[in-house]
Amino acid sequence: MIWSIAIKEFLDNILNLRFTVGLLLCVILVFACVTILTSDYRQRMASHHALKAMEEEFIGNYAAKTPLALYESAVKPPGALHPFITGLSPDGRNNSFSFYANPVPALFPTLDLVFIVSVLLSLLAVLFSYDSFSGERERGTLRLVAANQVSRAKILAGKWLGGIASLLVPFFVSIVLGALYVIIQPDIRWDDYTLLNLLLVLGVSVTFISVFYLLGLLVSSSFRHSHSSLITAVSLWVLFILVIPSLSPYLAAELYPIHAQVRRAQEINRLRKERDEKETRLIAECNEAFGRKYGRAFREYREMSGEERQQKAASDPEFGKMREAYLGERKKIQQETLSNMQEGIDKVNQELKDEAEKQKRTAKNLAAVSPYSDFLYAVTDLTETGLHNMDYFKRISSEYENIIDKYREIKGIPQRLYYDGSALDFSDHPRFTYREEPLRERLAVVLPWWGMLIVFNVVFFAGAFTAFLRYDVR
Amino acid sequence: MITVVIKKEIQENLYSYKFMVITLLSVVLVLASFFVMHRDYAGRVEEYRLLKAEARGETAGTPPAPLSVFARGLDQTLSQQYRLLYGGDIIPGGNKESYNELFLMFPTPDPLYVVKVILAFCTILFSFNAVTGEKEAGTLRLSLSNGIRRADFLVGKWIGGFSCFILPFLVSLLLALFLLSFSPSIDLDFASWIRIGFFSLSSITYLAFFFSLGLLVSCLTQRASTALAVSLFLWVLLVFVAPNTGGILAAQLEPSPSLQQLDVKRTQIVFSGIVGTFEEANKERPEEDKMSLTVDMTKEKLAVDYANSLARQADMTRVLVGWSPPAAYTFLATDLAGTGLVEEKRFKQAVMQYSSLLLTLPRLQGGQGLRDPAPPFNYERTPLRDVLVSGGLVNLVVLLLESLLVFAGAALAFLRYDLR
Numbered sequence: 041m042i043w044s045i046a047i048k049e050f051l052d053n054i055l056n057l058r059f060t061v062g063l064l065l066c067v068i069l070v071f072a073c074v075t076i077l078t079s080d081y082r083q084r085m086a087s088h089h090a091l092k093a094m095e096e097e098f099i100g101n102y103a104a105k106t107p108l109a110l111y112e113s114a115v116k117p118p119g120a121l122h123p124f125i126t127g128l129s130p131d132g133r134n135n136s137f138s139f140y141a142n143p144v145p146a147l148f149p150t151l152d153l154v155f156i157v158s159v160l161l162s163l164l165a166v167l168f169s170y171d172s173f174s175g176e177r178e179r180g181t182l183r184l185v186a187a188n189q190v191s192r193a194k195i196l197a198g199k200w201l202g203g204i205a206s207l208l209v210p211f212f213v214s215i216v217l218g219a220l221y222v223i224i225q226p227d228i229r230w231d232d233y234t235l236l237n238l239l240l241v242l243g244v245s246v247t248f249i250s251v252f253y254l255l256g257l258l259v260s261s262s263f264r265h266s267h268s269s270l271i272t273a274v275s276l277w278v279l280f281i282l283v284i285p286s287l288s289p290y291l292a293a294e295l296y297p298i299h300a301q302v303r304r305a306q307e308i309n310r311l312r313k314e315r316d317e318k319e320t321r322l323i324a325e326c327n328e329a330f331g332r333k334y335g336r337a338f339r340e341y342r343e344m345s346g347e348e349r350q351q352k353a354a355s356d357p358e359f360g361k362m363r364e365a366y367l368g369e370r371k372k373i374q375q376e377t378l379s380n381m382q383e384g385i386d387k388v389n390q391e392l393k394d395e396a397e398k399q400k401r402t403a404k405n406l407a408a409v410s411p412y413s414d415f416l417y418a419v420t421d422l423t424e425t426g427l428h429n430m431d432y433f434k435r436i437s438s439e440y441e442n443i444i445d446k447y448r449e450i451k452g453i454p455q456r457l458y459y460d461g462s463a464l465d466f467s468d469h470p471r472f473t474y475r476e477e478p479l480r481e482r483l484a485v486v487l488p489w490w491g492m493l494i495v496f497n498v499v500f501f502a503g504a505f506t507a508f509l510r511y512d513v514r
Numbered sequence: 515m516i517t518v519v520i521k522k523e524i525q526e527n528l529y530s531y532k533f534m535v536i537t538l539l540s541v542v543l544v545l546a547s548f549f550v551m552h553r554d555y556a557g558r559v560e561e562y563r564l565l566k567a568e569a570r571g572e573t574a575g576t577p578p579a580p581l582s583v584f585a586r587g588l589d590q591t592l593s594q595q596y597r598l599l600y601g602g603d604i605i606p607g608g609n610k611e612s613y614n615e616l617f618l619m620f621p622t623p624d625p626l627y628v629v630k631v632i633l634a635f636c637t638i639l640f641s642f643n644a645v646t647g648e649k650e651a652g653t654l655r656l657s658l659s660n661g662i663r664r665a666d667f668l669v670g671k672w673i674g675g676f677s678c679f680i681l682p683f684l685v686s687l688l689l690a691l692f693l694l695s696f697s698p699s700i701d702l703d704f705a706s707w708i709r710i711g712f713f714s715l716s717s718i719t720y721l722a723f724f725f726s727l728g729l730l731v732s733c734l735t736q737r738a739s740t741a742l743a744v745s746l747f748l749w750v751l752l753v754f755v756a757p758n759t760g761g762i763l764a765a766q767l768e769p770s771p772s773l774q775q776l777d778v779k780r781t782q783i784v785f786s787g788i789v790g791t792f793e794e795a796n797k798e799r800p801e802e803d804k805m806s807l808t809v810d811m812t813k814e815k816l817a818v819d820y821a822n823s824l825a826r827q828a829d830m831t832r833v834l835v836g837w838s839p840p841a842a843y844t845f846l847a848t849d850l851a852g853t854g855l856v857e858e859k860r861f862k863q864a865v866m867q868y869s870s871l872l873l874t875l876p877r878l879q880g881g882q883g884l885r886d887p888a889p890p891f892n893y894e895r896t897p898l899r900d901v902l903v904s905g906g907l908v909n910l911v912v913l914l915l916e917s918l919l920v921f922a923g924a925a926l927a928f929l930r931y932d933l934r
Binding site: 090109147 | 632
């Protein structure tokens with residue numbers, strides 16, 4: 041019986057004009073997005089290759105002359121699924137802070153599959169389901185169905201299955217067309233791993249679409265008139281998709297404001313001032329000590345220019361020893377005061393980071409009340425274009441910088457702007473190669489959000505069932 | 515006769531469930547939006563003031579725009595303190611670690627967003643069944659059998675329906691403005707109130723467009739459910755698809771290198787500067803001043819060229835999407851608030867000019883710091899007259915014309931509408 045109801049619901053939906061309009065819109069939008077984003081993917085890939093070539097050139101031309109050239113930047117190529125999902129950060133970085141950042145995306149974010157599923161398909165789901173019960177009741181067919189000894193649970197389950205199936209037609213048709221378009225491009229290679237990622241994204245998307253179909257069923261089974269259920273269903277859609285996610289970061293900022301930003305600036309200035317004062321004092325003490333020990337020689341040293349000191353040190357070994365000892369002592373003082381200041385700065389930075397993390401975590405959890413946020417987190421983390429990947433990229437970039445520092449130490453490269461490294465061989469210079477985070481680790485991050493979507497499904501289904509049990513079908 | 519239709523429309527709406535829900539939604543959202551953006555603005559102003567007091571070295575910045583409460587736009591970028599380093603580099607003064615990236619994931623819930631997306635959606639819900647609903651109820655042919663002209667009937671429906679919708683919005687807007695005027699953090703002068711007036715006018719015109727669109731679709735379809743589906747899909751196309759595709763299309767038509775490519779090219783200039791100078795002078799510490807100036811000016815030219823290519827892309831985006839009411843409304847609202855593309859371009863030019871000026875000033879030996887204090891960076895946001903002349907009025911006229919056009923379309927469609 042469930043299947044008969046499901047088939048009936050499926051046919052009702054696909055023979056409706058709403059379905060035709062939705063199918064057309066879905067196919068056209070997905071195809072247009074994929075086409076434009078494929079072109080964008082090519083541009084980004086070309087830029088990535090150009091960057092790698094430039095950095096090879098640095099190592100080839102400059103590494104033997106300036107230590108700065110050893111530091112090849114960590115760059116992330118665009119993901120294989122970029123033609124479908126751009127996400128928050130295609131290159132793993134937060135570029136919004138840069139003075140030279142492109143301002144247009146801040147006003148008009150790029151369209152991708154996330155938008156199509158989260159706005160268009162969820163709206164379609166609500167439009168298909170808002171009159172499932174109230175509309176049938178108004179037409180008089182609901183009591184006929186219910187009169188046929190069909191349990192209400194089966195009616196609900198059948199409507200849900202049939203409705204979801206009808207929604208998946210435009211979704212899968214457009215995805216398949218989009219995927220075919222990408223696969224036939226000669227310069228884009230998709231392997232099994234990419235297809236697996238895409239399947240997981242589709243799985244999350246189906247779960248998300250189902251949430252809104254069930255929301256529509258819940259509302260429909262709570263109202264007698266389709267007009268009232270329409271207004272309520274779309275209002276809830278507006279709240280979940282457009283309102284709750286946008287308000288969450290601001291609410292989190294009210295609950296956990298970040299004061300450390302200003303405190304940090306004040307503290308850093310205080311630490312710098314303290315360091316300058318301490319260094320001046322210690323150097324003065326050092327000068328006094330050397331003055332007492334070396335007497336006139338040291339006084340003469342203080343009055344000479346840098347070149348004169350070098351020349352005298354070359355001709356007078358005693359003078360040279362004194363100069364070396366003095367410079368060594370000054371360097372020690374500078375390093376000590378710098379290290380103390382840095383410790384203080386690190387502590388303040390950590391405080392700032394902790395406050396920011398707390399606010400971020402709170403905002404994320406508040407936004408998770410909306411299925412849209414859970415969907416967005418899950419899909420962007422799966423495709424390595426979300427917040428989790430930004431942290432991952434920071435981590436592996438930092439590891440790479442440590443590798444370069446060790447490499448520099450091993451090669452014996454000095455801490456100067458310019459040096460003669462013509463005798464050194466840089467063919468073994470470590471290169472940064474972006475490696476994708478293992479799927480297992482990404483799934484560990486994604487599963488809680490996917491789980492939330494499943495919970496929403498269960499809650500809305502239970503709510504619809506409870507409401508429909510008491511529904512007056514006449 | 516029109517007044518009778520208006521009265522009937524108002525009465526019907528006032529007693530409807532739809533009116534209650536949508537009014538509640540719009541009032542709550544408008545007030546919540548103003549509250550949230552006001553708190554955000556107050557926080558940013560305080561932070562700007564304190565960070566400016568603590569800033570060391572040469573900096574360039576402008577405080578947050580008071581009218582960013584209405585349209586935050588690009589104010590996050592505009593109101594940062596930028597540090598102008600020795601070497602011509604311009605870096606944000608704030609700390610990236612303190613930024614909550616969730617703000618980037620979701621749209622800003624400012625009044626611009628509420629009107630552009632949510633209220634436009636609500637307007638469609640108000641008007642999609644203006645004609646089809648009456649037809650299905652059987653009252654349409656009854657109304658028109660009474661000797662009322664179709665045009666009068668439609669005008670009456672429009673005025674009655676739209677006034678029911680817009681009144682709660684205006685009341686909540688006025689209430690928000692009243693409360694804002696008492697806020698100690700926001701100082702609104704006469705020019706600001708004029709801008710607010712233009713913002714309100716453009717919001718009403720924008721919502722009128724969507725009301726007319728819903729009415730047009732209602733006059734073109736026979737069933738309310740069909741009208742709803744078509745109206746909502748048009749809303750999706752106009753509000754999200756058309757404006758948001760513009761940026762990426764502009765990037766294809768006017769490509770520019772990536773930010774990382776710019777950074778790497780600037781680094782290359784520094785390397786060749788270092789190596790060239792040391793090798794030429796054949797010393798351990800050559801005259802760094804001479805080395806710096808050549809390197810700095812070359813880097814500066816690169817940055818200026820990059821900024822210009824981005825500006826061309828932004829202009830191309832305006833051309834590609836400026837016809838669409840949501841995009842026209844966004845451009846107008848952000849330009850009025852001083853947080854739009856025009857302001858951003860002007861501000862960046864001012865900062866880069868200031869950076870060029872600093873390069874010409876004499877430095878201490880060793881290049882660290884200026885010998886004498888630099889003149890302070892001064893920046894005034896674009897005056898209202900220039901905002902209106904450089905595209906603001908055009909955007910307002912686009913909104914107005916499109917609203918009239920769509921209404922004219924609705925009237926034409928209704929003249930041939932089958933009432934039975």
